[in-house]
Every structure is written in structure tokens, then in C-alpha cells.
């Protein structure tokens with residue numbers, strides 16, 4: 001049976017949720033999927049998978065360094081198997097050019113040019129941030145003219161229909 005490996009990097013948890021959602025979409029289509037946090041994975045893509053979807057989120061202008069290193073280390077497998085990348089950021093919510101720029105930088109750093117790329121809006125998780133991070137994120141949101149400044153709650157921008165389409169487009173190519 002076709003099985004898909006979904007290694008991801010996450011700092012506040014939204015990319016983990018998206019990776020698990022992608023895995024659920026894959027399973028709903030009758031295939032196998034395993035979403036794993038790169039921090040806790042073995043460092044290499046295990047044998048036996050037919051395709052790989054890598055996820056990472058953006059902080060201070062770049063994706064997680066450990067995802068970059070993971071991709072560099074596993075370049076040969078990613079080039080051999082059908083593979084895709086999804087990038088999670090706030091820029092994906094209304095500033096696609098910026099969101100694309102992060103992916104271009106990631107591609108330049110890793111040398112990996114995934115055939116399919118998803119740009120997904122992340123979340124402002126004010127209630128999970130520490131004091132300083134909460135202030136900084138509120139200031140950034142305010143500077144961008146966002147109305148989402150109530151730090152007693154979270155704002156999730158991820159469009160799950162788009163994530164589902166991304167997973168199904170990938171499956172259509174792999175299956």
C-alpha cells in the first residue's frame with residue numbers, strides 16, 4: 001500500500017496540526033501516512049515510504065534550521081521519491097510574495113526544489129506565547145494593520161480546505 005512520510009518542524013504547534021491533518025487526508029483516501037516531528041525523528045527518512053511531504057514554519061524570516069539540515073541530509077531520497085513542501089507563516093495570510101520568498105531562501109539553502117509547494121497561513125497563538133513574545137507579535141500585527149490584537153485569545157488563519165486540496169493534488173500524482 002502507498003505510504004507517505006510527513007516530517008515537519010514546528011515551534012508553537014500549528015505546523016504539527018497541519019501535518020496531522022494532511023496525514024488524516026491521506027488515510028481517508030485509503031493510504032498510509034505518518035507525520036513525525038523532525039526534532040524527535042531519527043534524522044533520516046526511513047526505508048519503505050513511497051513519497052514524502054516536508055512541513056516547516058517561519059520564524060524571524062526563515063524556516064526551522066533543523067528542518068533545513070534534515071532536508072540537506074535527505075536530499076538524495078527527496079530527489080528520488082515524489083516529494084512536496086508546505087511552508088507555514090503569517091505572510092501566507094495576505095502577503096504571498098513574502099511567503100514565497102521564504103521558500104525560495106529555503107530552496108537555495110537546501111538545494112531541494114520540491115515539485116509541489118503549499119503556502120499555508122499559520123496562527124497567532126497569543127495565549128501560548130510568553131510575555132515578550134506576546135508583546136512582539138502584537139506589535140507586528142498592529143504595524144501590519146491587523147485588527148487581531150486581543151492577546152487573551154488566539155487567531156488561527158489556516159485554511160483547511162486549501163490544505164486538503166494540497167494533499168489531494170499530491171496524492172493524485174503519487175497514487
Ligand SMILES: Cc1cc2nc3c(=O)[nH]c(=O)nc-3n(C[C@H](O)[C@H](O)[C@H](O)COP(=O)(O)O)c2cc1C
Pocket residue numbers: 009010011012013014015016057058059060061062088089090091092121122123124125133137
Ligand atoms: C517569534 C515569531 C516570529 C515569527 N516570524 C515570522 C516571520 O518572520 N514571517 C512570517 O510570515 N511569520 C512569522 N511568524 C508567524 C509564524 O510563522 C506562525 O505563527 C506559524 O503559525 C508558526 O507555526 P508553528 O506553530 O508550527 O511554529 C512568527 C511567529 C513568531 C511567534
